[in-house]
Amino acid sequence: MQFIITNDPTKRAAKGEIFRVHVHAARVTHARARQIQMRNYQAQKKVAVLSEDKETNAGKEPMPDPINALSEHRRDPFNILSKRLSPIEQYLFDHYITVVLPYVKAHGRRVTHEARSDLPFMDTPWVRLAVVDADMMQALLFTSCRHLAGELDPCRNTNSLLANYMQMGAEYKLSCVRSVRQSISKNMITDAMLTLILVLALDEIRLQDYATAQKHVSGFAKAVELFGGPKAINLRAMLGLIMESLRACQCQVLIAQTTAAME
Known part of the structure; x- marks a missing residue:
């Protein structure tokens, strides 16, 4: 005033x-x-x-916000997935369907150590299995994290995103390991459990930890025996794909063990 x-x-x-x-x-x-x-x-x-x-x-590639990047029709609107996904998991699942899966199909089933060895063989049939099996969904989300982490450019200030994807990937991987152990302890050998073992083996091959990969392949062979032998399940598709990855890495010991599991 x-x-x-x-x-x-x-x-x-x-x-x-x-x-x-x-x-x-x-x-x-x-x-x-x-x-x-x-x-x-x-x-x-x-x-x-x-x-x-x-x-x-x-020059930076914008990273989408997992919370808001997806429209409603891409977020499991009918709640039919094997597990309820968080917003970030919805983004990971959508990334696998829209990015990883088309890449695998476009480049065929051949996987080399230098070119995308972090992409397992989980194509359309495995996605269908993930829809109804929560453990397989963990493997799919794990693969999506690996792919996203591999696509980030460390020169573009993406260290925080890289750390997040690596951390989430490690958690999903541990979840897969726990699921395999629980299935073995209960003598419950399923297609999903066998696939989880192969996913874990392929990840160790990608990390060049062949000793751990060898343990996974040995465990896979024993699980096949408990399941009723190779004739009891369709191993041709699963083992054929892991064999291609093993040959690319020239893992002769693992190739021999996997071949023995098929016989």
Whole structure:
């Protein structure tokens, strides 16, 4: 609130009053000029920051927000999947269906160590199995994490995303290992369990940990025996695909063990 001193226009104002009026007018004018100057400075600063951000982010591939990237019809609207997926898991599942699976189909079933050995053989039949089996869904999400982590460029400030995908992948992998152990302890040998073992073996091959991969293949052979032998299940598709990966890595010991499991 401001108080303005006024005088009777018929009377002559005192010198002191005129001085106070002039001081007040100068103060108001200076304050207004200062406000305009601050507004201009803040506007210029904002433009400079936006320009700097634009230059910094130039050339970066935008990573979609898993929470908002998917439309409703891509988020299991009828709740038919084997497990209820969180928003990030919905994104991982969609990534497998829309990116990983088309890549596998486009490049055939051949998998080499140098080119996408982190992509297991989980094509359409395995996706169908993941829809009805929660353990297979864990394997699918694990594979999607591996693929996303492999696609990130460390030179583009994606270290936090890489760490997140690696952490989630490790958790899904441990979940797969626990599921296999529980199935073996209960003597419950299923197609899903056998597939999990192969997924784990392929991941160790990708990491060049052939000793651990050999243990997985040995466990796979024993599980096949418990299941009733190779004739009791359709091993041709499963083992044929893992054999291609083993040959690409020149793992002679694993090739021999896998071949023995097929006989």
